[in-house]
Amino acid sequence: MKKLGLIGFPLGHSFSKKYYLEKFDKEHITDVNYDLYSIADIQEFEKIFKDSDFYGVNVTIPHKINVLPYLQELSPEAQAIQAVNCIQIKHTASGPFLKGFNTDVFGFMESLKPLLDDHHKKALILGNGGAAKAVEYALNALDISYKVVSRSKTETNLTYSELDAHILNEYYIIINCSPVGTFPNLEDAPDIPYDHIGNKHLLYDLVYNPPETTFLKNGKNNGAKIKNGLEMLVLQAEKNWEIWNEL
Known part of the structure; x- marks a missing residue:
């Protein structure tokens, strides 16, 4: 039995495990299993990738960056972002060969493309964590300029208090x-002036649970197009499967 799985810590509910097990059942794939591997210390990863039955893993917090020293190669987007969420494992005569990818980029970009109109030329990225790096890479690939919005001021970003009607009439894509x-604070939303959101705006939330966050509800109530992160996850998951099974 070939093995796939998700490494991270702590691991609770996993979209990945549910998705792949349902995929295997639906597509009558019987020679592969997908499981969760809760590892607090990244050094425990060595036991996993040295198991010759493993040929791929997903990576989540807190290991997306600290797994990098174990990898022999990075895809271009993973190299640029310096974070991976997908690892392909090939067992060779000289030992395991690990290549890292960031399929969040693919998932986000392909789910965003169908929503773009001609006036969607500039984006605001709310937050500056690891997920934002994948979004930045995708926006660069799509030739969409952007500004990061965070609580602390830097030379290049904006703060939430700086957002006003002028800025929101220039940046028609807003990505949370x-x-x-997210659960349990479902009533919370990023502190932006929603009164200045209109039907030219596109609001995208990487969160998918709940399906319609307060951020998205506020946008929809003002006529904006909205999108949650579920399709991004599905596209990313299928891209992982493609990577793991390429010859």
Whole structure:
């Protein structure tokens, strides 16, 4: 039995495990299993990738960066972002060969493309964590300029208090990469002036649970197009599967 899985710590509910096990059942794939591997110390990863039955893993917090020293190669987007969420494992005569990818980029970019109109030329990225790095890479690839919005002021970003009607009439894409609005604080939303959101705006929330965050509800109530992160996860998961099974 070939093995796939998710490494991270702590691991609770996993979209990945549910998704892949349902995929295996639906597509009658019987020679592969997908499981969760809760590892607090990244050094425990060595036991996993040295198991010759493993040919791929997903990576989540807190190991997306500290797994990098174990990898022999990075895809271009993983190299640029310096974070991976997908690792391909090939067992060779000289030992395991590990290549890291960041399929969040693919998932986000492909789910965003169908929503873009001609006036969607500039974006605001709310938050500056790891997820924001994947979004930045995708926006660069799509030739969409952007500004990061965070609580602390730097030379290049904006703060939430600086957002006003003028800025929101220039930046018609707003992407929430922060955890604001996730369970259990479902009523919370990023502190932006929603009164200046209109039907030219596109609001995208990387969160998918709940399906419609307060951030998205506020946008929809003002006529904006909205999108949650579920399709991004599905596209990313299928890209992982493609990577793991390429010859």
